[in-house]
Amino acid sequence: MPAWSTIRTQEPKARQRRSTINRLFGEGTRPGYRLLIALVLAVALMLLDHRTGHLQPVRYVLGHVTDPIHYLAHIPVTVAGGVGGVARSHSELRAENERMERQLLILHQRAQRLAVLEAENVRLRELLNSSADLEAEVRVAEIIGIEPDPARQEVVINSGARAGVFEGQAVLDARGLMGQVVEVGPATSRVLLLTDASHALSVQVNRNGVRAILAGTGQADRVRLLYVPDTADIVEGDLLVSSGLDQQFPRGYPVARVVSVTHDPGRAFALIEARPEARVDRASHVMLVEGARDWREED
Amino acid sequence: MRQPGSSGTPVILATFFVAALLQVLPLPEVLERGRPEWITMVLIYWVIALPHRVGVFWGFSVGLFQDVLTGSVLGQHGLALAVVSWLSLAAYKRLRVFPPLQQSAVMFMMIGSGSLIAYLIQDAVGRAHLAPLWVLLPALVSAVVWRPVFGLLRLIRHRFMVR
Numbered sequence: 272m273p274a275w276s277t278i279r280t281q282e283p284k285a286r287q288r289r290s291t292i293n294r295l296f297g298e299g300t301r302p303g304y305r306l307l308i309a310l311v312l313a314v315a316l317m318l319l320d321h322r323t324g325h326l327q328p329v330r331y332v333l334g335h336v337t338d339p340i341h342y343l344a345h346i347p348v349t350v351a352g353g354v355g356g357v358a359r360s361h362s363e364l365r366a367e368n369e370r371m372e373r374q375l376l377i378l379h380q381r382a383q384r385l386a387v388l389e390a391e392n393v394r395l396r397e398l399l400n401s402s403a404d405l406e407a408e409v410r411v412a413e414i415i416g417i418e419p420d421p422a423r424q425e426v427v428i429n430s431g432a433r434a435g436v437f438e439g440q441a442v443l444d445a446r447g448l449m450g451q452v453v454e455v456g457p458a459t460s461r462v463l464l465l466t467d468a469s470h471a472l473s474v475q476v477n478r479n480g481v482r483a484i485l486a487g488t489g490q491a492d493r494v495r496l497l498y499v500p501d502t503a504d505i506v507e508g509d510l511l512v513s514s515g516l517d518q519q520f521p522r523g524y525p526v527a528r529v530v531s532v533t534h535d536p537g538r539a540f541a542l543i544e545a546r547p548e549a550r551v552d553r554a555s556h557v558m559l560v561e562g563a564r565d566w567r568e569e570d
Numbered sequence: 571m572r573q574p575g576s577s578g579t580p581v582i583l584a585t586f587f588v589a590a591l592l593q594v595l596p597l598p599e600v601l602e603r604g605r606p607e608w609i610t611m612v613l614i615y616w617v618i619a620l621p622h623r624v625g626v627f628w629g630f631s632v633g634l635f636q637d638v639l640t641g642s643v644l645g646q647h648g649l650a651l652a653v654v655s656w657l658s659l660a661a662y663k664r665l666r667v668f669p670p671l672q673q674s675a676v677m678f679m680m681i682g683s684g685s686l687i688a689y690l691i692q693d694a695v696g697r698a699h700l701a702p703l704w705v706l707l708p709a710l711v712s713a714v715v716w717r718p719v720f721g722l723l724r725l726i727r728h729r730f731m732v733r
Contacts, residue, residue, distance in 0.1 A: 310653075320644035320645065321695050333635065333638040337590075340591055345596070347596070419593065419602060421599075
């Protein structure tokens, strides 16, 4: 005799009257039926969620519960960092301070040159009647969670809809493009990294403007250029920058550097691998490009 | 659905909350692949302990919650955990009297089937890029840590008199 039928007989008579939902999911129904209902519901949900965006509000509402979990799970990391900071010696801090001052000086010097270059760039663009603009405001956010599933390259950051984050927003770290926001909760957002196997964006070689599509591989330190003809002028060490043609990312941010170019006569296209400029597996703070949405509408 | 005499729903929810926390806690990359399926374990425990209260519907809801938590397609874990809770409902009487080793073996099979279902769905929506062999590692680790988790949850159940 199945295990559940005994439970059914034990139930008091008074509890036979129930609402429809209770009759579907209550203890009186055989688990087999309930499983069937759950299966149908789950499949319907999956189809809706995968094929359309109608379930985004459901995720948003449940986000009120999942957000605190992400924040809580980040506490040990913060505490460890705090303890590490306290435990460091005075001399270590002074050495670091000195190093940072030196770095700041170098960066200031570069920024000085940048002002001149920018002015020159604007002049040249005026000459060419082109209005593209690289400047954009950024907002800083902290990474508070990393997708536990090793098959996916995603991180959770500590800004959400309340801070003005929107879906599709470009995410950078100090060195280059990292990915884009794919899911916005009330106080957290999920960022799909450009190394995820389902991610691709349009890039161009900084040296000569050759365009290509850069796709993730699922590994944190490898990305791949797709459909590049064997004759294309791309060599090892080339810097790839975002081209903005995908209408998703702002133009002109460094994305990756080519590490290997293989020409295989048996293949239609060259096999080109690159390493992301952004430290996608080590960064702790990221920048969200503000106004990218306006930028997209302008075009 | 509330039975007269049933109590402790907040305690059950709290254990799921802690399990969810452990599910997303940052771990070194080496350990990440063997992270036990905390949420599934807690679900199975409650089904075995309170089969008249915690069943397929709980599994489905908790699964949906896990979907939002881990950003997977809605219904992936919902379906997997509904099946796992159904399996535990069908086997809870035998499970209760099994010796520890046998119980862990059954745990491995139940959690493993949950992981495999979730993996199949992930594969169907084009998000799985992991060798299928890795999928069963969390189930194996879960089976190893099942006894202590079981003991702890039983302690909690008795302490807070969840019925």
